[in-house]
Amino acid sequence: MRFDFTPEEKKFKRQLSSFLDDVLPTDWHGPADESRDDHWTLNQDIKKGLAERGWLVMSWPKEYGGSDSSPMMNTIFAEEMAYRRAPGHDRFGTRMFGPTLMRFGTEEQRKKHLGSIARGEIQWCQGYSEPNSGSDLASLQTRAIEDGDDYLVTGAKIWTSLAHRANMMFMLVRTDLEATPHKGISLVMVDMKSTGIEVLPIVNMAGVHSFNQVVFDNVRVPKSNLVGDPNDGWRAGMTVLNFERSGIDYAAWARAALEEIVDYVNSDEAAVTSAKTDPTVRIKLAELHMEVEAARLMCYDVSYRQGKGQIPASEASMSKVAASEVYLKVLDYGVEILGMYGVLEPGSSQAKLQGRFFKMRLFYTSGPILAGTNEIQKNIIAQRGLGLPRK
Amino acid sequence: MDFGLTETQELIRASAREFLEDRSKSDIVRSVAEGDNEAITSLWKDIVDLGWPSLTISEDHAGAGMSFSDLAVLLEELGASLAPTPLVESSICSWVIERFAPDSLKSDLLPQIANGDILITPAIVEQDASWDPESTKVAATRSGSTLVITGEKRFVAFAEQATHALTLVRIDNEEPALVAIPIWKADGVEQTPLAHASGVPVSSLTFNELEIPVGNIIAAENEAIKAVEELTAAGGVARAAQLAGLGRAVVDATVDYTANREQFGRPVGTFQAVQHHLAEMAIAAKQVNHLAYSAAWTFSQEGYSVVAAAQAKIAASDKIAELCWTAHQCHGAIGFTWEHNLHLYTRRALAWKTDYGDSAFHKSKLANAMGL
Numbered sequence: 001m002r003f004d005f006t007p008e009e010k011k012f013k014r015q016l017s018s019f020l021d022d023v024l025p026t027d028w029h030g031p032a033d034e035s036r037d038d039h040w041t042l043n044q045d046i047k048k049g050l051a052e053r054g055w056l057v058m059s060w061p062k063e064y065g066g067s068d069s070s071p072m073m074n075t076i077f078a079e080e081m082a083y084r085r086a087p088g089h090d091r092f093g094t095r096m097f098g099p100t101l102m103r104f105g106t107e108e109q110r111k112k113h114l115g116s117i118a119r120g121e122i123q124w125c126q127g128y129s130e131p132n133s134g135s136d137l138a139s140l141q142t143r144a145i146e147d148g149d150d151y152l153v154t155g156a157k158i159w160t161s162l163a164h165r166a167n168m169m170f171m172l173v174r175t176d177l178e179a180t181p182h183k184g185i186s187l188v189m190v191d192m193k194s195t196g197i198e199v200l201p202i203v204n205m206a207g208v209h210s211f212n213q214v215v216f217d218n219v220r221v222p223k224s225n226l227v228g229d230p231n232d233g234w235r236a237g238m239t240v241l242n243f244e245r246s247g248i249d250y251a252a253w254a255r256a257a258l259e260e261i262v263d264y265v266n267s268d269e270a271a272v273t274s275a276k277t278d279p280t281v282r283i284k285l286a287e288l289h290m291e292v293e294a295a296r297l298m299c300y301d302v303s304y305r306q307g308k309g310q311i312p313a314s315e316a317s318m319s320k321v322a323a324s325e326v327y328l329k330v331l332d333y334g335v336e337i338l339g340m341y342g343v344l345e346p347g348s349s350q351a352k353l354q355g356r357f358f359k360m361r362l363f364y365t366s367g368p369i370l371a372g373t374n375e376i377q378k379n380i381i382a383q384r385g386l387g388l389p390r391k
Numbered sequence: 392m393d394f395g396l397t398e399t400q401e402l403i404r405a406s407a408r409e410f411l412e413d414r415s416k417s418d419i420v421r422s423v424a425e426g427d428n429e430a431i432t433s434l435w436k437d438i439v440d441l442g443w444p445s446l447t448i449s450e451d452h453a454g455a456g457m458s459f460s461d462l463a464v465l466l467e468e469l470g471a472s473l474a475p476t477p478l479v480e481s482s483i484c485s486w487v488i489e490r491f492a493p494d495s496l497k498s499d500l501l502p503q504i505a506n507g508d509i510l511i512t513p514a515i516v517e518q519d520a521s522w523d524p525e526s527t528k529v530a531a532t533r534s535g536s537t538l539v540i541t542g543e544k545r546f547v548a549f550a551e552q553a554t555h556a557l558t559l560v561r562i563d564n565e566e567p568a569l570v571a572i573p574i575w576k577a578d579g580v581e582q583t584p585l586a587h588a589s590g591v592p593v594s595s596l597t598f599n600e601l602e603i604p605v606g607n608i609i610a611a612e613n614e615a616i617k618a619v620e621e622l623t624a625a626g627g628v629a630r631a632a633q634l635a636g637l638g639r640a641v642v643d644a645t646v647d648y649t650a651n652r653e654q655f656g657r658p659v660g661t662f663q664a665v666q667h668h669l670a671e672m673a674i675a676a677k678q679v680n681h682l683a684y685s686a687a688w689t690f691s692q693e694g695y696s697v698v699a700a701a702q703a704k705i706a707a708s709d710k711i712a713e714l715c716w717t718a719h720q721c722h723g724a725i726g727f728t729w730e731h732n733l734h735l736y737t738r739r740a741l742a743w744k745t746d747y748g749d750s751a752f753h754k755s756k757l758a759n760a761m762g763l
């Protein structure tokens with residue numbers, strides 16, 4: 001039992017923090033809006049800087065450019081990046097697809113793609129959800145029909161983050177139309193510049209263009225881009241989700257937001273100057289402080305177990321549910337404590353904290369929805385974690 | 392970060408489970424709740440023989456010299472089995488004595504607590520039900536080398552079994568002092584048992600010109616206030632560890648029930664509405680467990696932490712009580728009966744929620760620490 005970081009972990013955290021001090025603009029509050037060119041440039045610069053320091057893929061094995069660092073180290077990295085609301089943390093390439101390729105890809109595929117991810121050169125996006133396949137992902141309909149040495153891919157993916165910035169997509173396609181849903185799916189890599197791909201922006205309720213619909217019309221994909229065996233894509237694709245699922249980003253965002261609220265309440269700028277002595281405010285902020293710490297410890301537990309060689313599916317789901325929910329509670333309270341100022345949009349001359357809390361609250365409505373809704377996570381906790389029967 | 396138990400802690404857990412499975416069965420828990428004090432005495436005697444009251448007492452004072460984390464592992468099991476025994480009371484008092492008492496008192500009291508000759512319980516709260524030491528009114532007057540104490544302490548757990556009470560008094564209406572008061576069959580001490588939901592004896596203690604030696608003062612003035620603040624924090628962590636175990640036990644029982652109870656031709660535990668209740672309960676139990684262990688570890692390392700204690704006790708108080716209510720919903724009508732054991736857990740959770748500072752008390756402490 002030890003609830004502290006090792007000296008090595010603490011040192012890394014300091015180094016990363018000091019790097020971020022240098023690269024983030026002095027008035028940086030984030031979060032980044034990757035549809036803005038200046039923010040995207042910052043994203044790319046930071047990603048390259050992280051790659052140069054060996055931090056971008058440090059959890060990867062040495063042979064692929066990593067340093068075999070522990071899952072805990074990786075969590076510290078993700079936490080610090082999220083805490084600073086820093087762009088440049090490439091979830092899709094480094095955290096999700098890279099590890100999948102190491103496990104399921106051919107030697108040639110690994111050589112070709114892992115290096116460019118590790119160097120921060122290529123942006124990947126994830127083609128999973130479809131207009132009619134969300135939580136029921138195995139019902140996906142985008143087809144890949146064999147045509148000589150290629151597949152011809154036709155269909156549509158949706159809610160694809162960064163498709164408008166990405167060079168490559170890893171996507172699930174149906175390669176066997178006759179098989180039962182889980183058995184006929186394959187995982188393929190697609191060049192986003194291929195003929196027949198159309199990226200249609202979707203603006204979210206916060207007014208941000210962060211995801212897209214991607215339409216495929218007979219897009220030619222070489223068979224050599226298949227990852228793993230044909231019709232075995234469900235297994236490979238779900239592995240991605242295991243890498244994806246952690247609440248640490250939310251826990252760190254929640255901590256940063258809570259600190260911002262406390263600073264605001266204590267500042268002269270506070271619209272209601274009595275807030276800091278108001279017992280209801282004090283009690284609510286203390287409760288959130290506890291909730292943030294509870295969520296954070298759940299995320300560390302996931303990393304601890306991963307470090308022990310376990311695949312803590314239920315704990316990972318717990319951490320995602322707990323952290324994404326507490327983040328929304330913090331943001332809700334941030335908006336509430338600003339009173340009538342709370343609903344001023346960013347850009348309003350009288351907005352407090354630059355209207356950030358209102359916008360973040362709208363934006364992170366996505367937290368409990370994306371990467372497996374929290375309802376799906378609770379099914380996993382109940383069935384895989386607690387052993388409740390499915391039928 | 393290491394969420395695993397040490398070898399010693401694994402041993403503590405295993406032996407506690409083995410012992411409590413037999414010695415804290417639900418019929419014993421029920422019989423104690425119905426006033427069977429002999430069962431308490433007999434269980435406590437066995438616990439003394441196991442050396443548990445000496446666990447965190449230093450080796451210098453005939454204890455086992457183990458850490459607060461080790462104690463938390465044990466308390467989690469006591470909570471899971473609802474063991475009707477004053478180990479928290481004894482451990483927290485000895486912990487405070489070790490940190491605050493003059494050497495002579497330590498050498499006198501601690502070995503006797505370790506070997507079971509002394510059973511000491513905190514008597515801090517008064518009529519206003521507050522754990523804030525500043526609100527203490529029980530009066531002591533100094534008369535030579537004697538303190539004469541008059542006033543009432545409330546919500547004293549296991550006062551009927553205890554030989555001593557660890558009590559905060561105000562000397563000459565001013566100077567706070569933390570004193571060890573012999574209460575076992577003492578003249579000038581009147582006990583009023585309260586019908587308390589915890590299912591263990593809880594009493595009011597009234598002191599009528601009770602005389603104790605000045606030498607029984609463990610800490611005086613600001614140190615006495617500080618000692619009680621630390622006692623409350625440590626008690627909060629200890630209760631949080633028990634509540635973590637209690638929550639785990641209730642989750643397990645509810646999984647077991649819903650996986651087997653059939654309606655519409657299938658176990659009710661297959662319904663998503665029920666599964667989601669259980670998922671939320673499991674998250675809550677896990678969070679309380681992490682915060683309790685994290686706080687206990689911080690106490691082991693730093694001696695004391697108001698923030699860690701507050702986080703643990705807030706979470707334990709609020710989340711485990713809620714978890715119990717959800718468990719009743721999942722159990723349906725059977726869980727609403729006197730016969731079913733679920734209410735024993737719920738009663739205990741509600742009682743533990745209030746002592747060593749309730750959620751609002753610790754939120755206020757935490758808010759102070761956050762700079763609010």
